[in-house]
Amino acid sequence: MWLSNSSVGRKVVMSITGVALVLFLTFHMAMNLVALVSEEGYNLVCEFLGANWYALVATAGLAALFVIHIVYAFWLTMQNRKARGTERYAVVEKPKTVEWASQNMLVLGIIVFVGLGLHLVNFWAKMQLPEIMYKLGDATVDTTYAADGVYHIKNTFSNPVFVVLYLVWLAALWFHLTHGFWSAMQTIGWNNKIWLNRWKCISNIYSTIIVVCFALVVIAFFIKSLLCSGAC
Numbered sequence: 001m002w003l004s005n006s007s008v009g010r011k012v013v014m015s016i017t018g019v020a021l022v023l024f025l026t027f028h029m030a031m032n033l034v035a036l037v038s039e040e041g042y043n044l045v046c047e048f049l050g051a052n053w054y055a056l057v058a059t060a061g062l063a064a065l066f067v068i069h070i071v072y073a074f075w076l077t078m079q080n081r082k083a084r085g086t087e088r089y090a091v092v093e094k095p096k097t098v099e100w101a102s103q104n105m106l107v108l109g110i111i112v113f114v115g116l117g118l119h120l121v122n123f124w125a126k127m128q129l130p131e132i133m134y135k136l137g138d139a140t141v142d143t144t145y146a147a148d149g150v151y152h153i154k155n156t157f158s159n160p161v162f163v164v165l166y167l168v169w170l171a172a173l174w175f176h177l178t179h180g181f182w183s184a185m186q187t188i189g190w191n192n193k194i195w196l197n198r199w200k201c202i203s204n205i206y207s208t209i210i211v212v213c214f215a216l217v218v219i220a221f222f223i224k225s226l227l228c229s230g231a232c
Contacts (some may be wrong), residue, residue, distance in 0.1 A: 002097070007076070007079060008143060008187075010072050010075060010079075011066065011076065011187045012078050012187055012188070013060060013068065013072050013183070014069060014072045014073060014076065014187075015183070015184035015185075015188050016159075016188075017065045017068050017069040018069060018070070018180050018181070018184045019184050019188075020065050021062075021065055021066070021069060022181060022206075022210075024062060024065075024175065025177075025210055026210065029209075029213045029214055030211050031045055032214060032217045032218075033213055033217070034214070035150060035221075036147065036217060037222055039150040041145060041166065042149050042150055043148055043150055045112055045147070045148050045149070046127065046149035047120060047147040049128075050127070050128060050131050050146065050147055051128055051131035051132045051134075053137055054222070055128070056132070057137055059128065066116070070113060071108070072168075073105075073106070073109055074106075075107050075118075099177055100175075101175040101176065101179035102183075103149040104175070105180070108172045108175050109176060111169065111172035112169065112172055112173050112176055114169075115165070115166070115169030115170075115172070115173070118165060118166075118169070119161075119169075122152065122156045122162070123152055124151075126145070126147065126152055127144070127145075127146050127147070128146075129148045129150065130142065130143045130146045131143055131147075132214070134146075135174050141181075150167055151180065153217070154221060154224075154225065157217075157218050157221040157222045157225065158222065158225035160222070163219070163222045166215075166218050167215060167218065170211050170215050171211075171216055173211055174207050174208065174211040174215075176203050177206075177207035177211070178203050178207045179203075179204070180209065181199070181202075181203040181206065182196070182199040182200045182202070185199040186199070199215040218230040
């Protein structure tokens with residue numbers, strides 16, 4: 001099959017799944033911003049996105065996108081390493097036209113993946129997963145705070161260790177997105193000189209907006225925890 005047997009096909013798969021994941025990040029960012037405006041409103045969104053069938057279908061689809069994107073990323077990296085052979089060990093001057101993010105996409109991707117694992121442990125495993133287990137018949141699971149997203153945000157971002165880890169994760173995500181987004185557009189076909197430069201500009205702006213908004217939630221709740229000293 002062309003999408004798996006050729007290098008171009010694999011890049012197309014990576015590009016399409018990458019764009020889909022960027023759209024999800026946009027939705028997640030908007031959802032997180034609700035927590036800054038209305039804690040009650042944010043919890044209503046969390047309740048709507050609990051263990052309902054539509055949320056589970058979306059979660060399964062999202063998980064599939066992540067897995068496909070990660071598998072194809074490693075596949076392409078290994079293919080490129082194999083193609084270079086022993087040349088990759090040679091000491092050569094790095095081209096000035098090649099972005100730092102482009103040279104380190106695999107490392108950045110690994111940091112993003114580890115950060116995703118941390119995020120799943122802190123939120124998904126304490127919210128949607130308990131609801132799923134309860135609906136499957138496990139009456140012993142505690143679902144008291146399953147739909148209370150604000151409770152988990154406050155618990156997580158009152159811990160300075162998690163705050164630092166999340167900010168490092170978001171920094172890696174920014175570099176990953178700034179290169180990955182315009183590169184995806186190039187692979188899809190918008191690769192003429194005019195639009196390529198435009199996509200690079202859009203990538204920088206859009207990635208900055210997404211990451212800054214995520215970081216704003218982290219920092220805001222951390223500062224709030226310091227001011228409240230656990231009283232709110």
